[in-house]
Amino acid sequence: MxxxxxxxxxxxxxxxxxxxxxxxxxxxxxxxxxxxxxxxxxxxxxxxxxxxxxxxxxxxxxMHQEEFTKALQELDKKRDQLLSFIFAKISIEAQSPDTQVQKAGQLLLPLKKQYQGIQTKQDRAESFLISGLLVDLEKTEHAAAVAKIGLTAGVQELKTVNAKFIETMAERSEKEIVRNLQGAKKLREELDTLYRQFxxxxxxxxxxxxxxxxxxxxxxxxxxxxxxxxxxxxxxxxxGAYTTDGEWEDEEKPEAESVASEATDKA
Structure with missing residues (x-):
């Protein structure tokens, strides 16, 4: 044979x-x-x-970690823009010559004053505050006013973007947990064992x-x-570290190489 x-x-x-x-x-x-x-x-x-x-x-x-960071930055920028638009729209329409529109804008002014500036909060705090703003805007007494001044689409988009931000943040955190629980060194040992077995x-x-x-x-x-x-x-x-037996000396320890750390949250 x-x-x-x-x-x-x-x-x-x-x-x-x-x-x-x-x-x-x-x-x-x-x-x-x-x-x-x-x-x-x-x-x-x-x-x-x-x-x-x-x-x-x-x-x-x-690069995978950088993709999370980039996605979060883009989502955060988008929701900040939407917040600025919503607050500006409320201020403008509160002074509208149209009595009904003005009344709707003035009804929403207290919410604008309560939440204005949340764009500068730390990411997770901003997410929480946006969720609170959305709940308030969707209340029965405010929903009609939101529609009257033409903010329904903007509010819905903010809701979508904020939800995506929270989801992406959670996914990144989950990846970090996995990384901490099972480092590359331990995985290499397990992969080496399976490789030799194969x-x-x-x-x-x-x-x-x-x-x-x-x-x-x-x-x-x-x-x-x-x-x-x-x-x-x-x-x-x-x-200059190669040996004659087909192996090589350590140039760098093949320990768990660090991946990109989480992007610094806004102060």
Whole structure:
């Protein structure tokens, strides 16, 4: 019986988080292409690997965190503009030559005075105060006045934007909780364990019952390992830490790299 080529000895432990993530992503694609059945792996184990890898990549995607920050900034700017528009509209219509419009505007003036300036509050406080303003504007005694001065659409848009801001803030906070509960270092250890387990099973099947998918997967994986080594060798040649056994000295500790911190809330 012809045995399949063995997977090259390789430990991704010394890779930086970015390179580690890239290597594991490529490995994940090779397994998915070969299928767990043909590679002798448990589907549940591979699913666990994919789930952990996704969390690991999320933790180390600074851009992902920046996207949350950018979205919150844009939403906050939009709701501030809407608040300014609503307050200005109330002031203008309170002086309208149209008696009915003027009466409606004057009815809403106390709310304007009560809530004006909330744009300068800290983000979560502003969200809470906007929610309070919306409740007041939607009360029976105020709803007709809001409609009379043409603010119904503006108030509805503020409600939508504020709800989206609160939702996005909560999602960002949830990501932070996950990051704190399960750091990148712990995830790497768990991914390393699964990787070694997969390699042992792939090699074992390659000895007893090789198949075309497994042979192709091993060939591609060995190429990936070699390319990763070559890239690292070139880089290490610049900093002088490469060893002769195919590994490399620590250039930087592959601990949990920090992701972008939450944007500073408005004072």
């Amino acid at each position: 012809t045995h399949a080529e063995e997977v090259k000895e390789f430990s991704p432990k010394k890779l930086t988080n970015a390179n580690y993530g890239a290597f594991m992503q490529a490995f994940e694609k090779l397994v998915a292409k070969g299928t767990t059945e043909k590679l002798g792996l448990e589907a549940s184990d591979f699913t666990a690997f994919q789930d952990k890898l996704k969390v690991f990549l999320d933790l180390n995607q600074e 390699i042992r099973k792939i090699d074992a099947l390659g000895v007893v019952s090789p198949n075309p998918e497994l042979v192709a997967c091993i060939a591609s994986l060995n190429q990936l390992i070699q390319e990763t080594r070559n890239a690292r060798t070139i880089h290490k040649g610049l900093v």
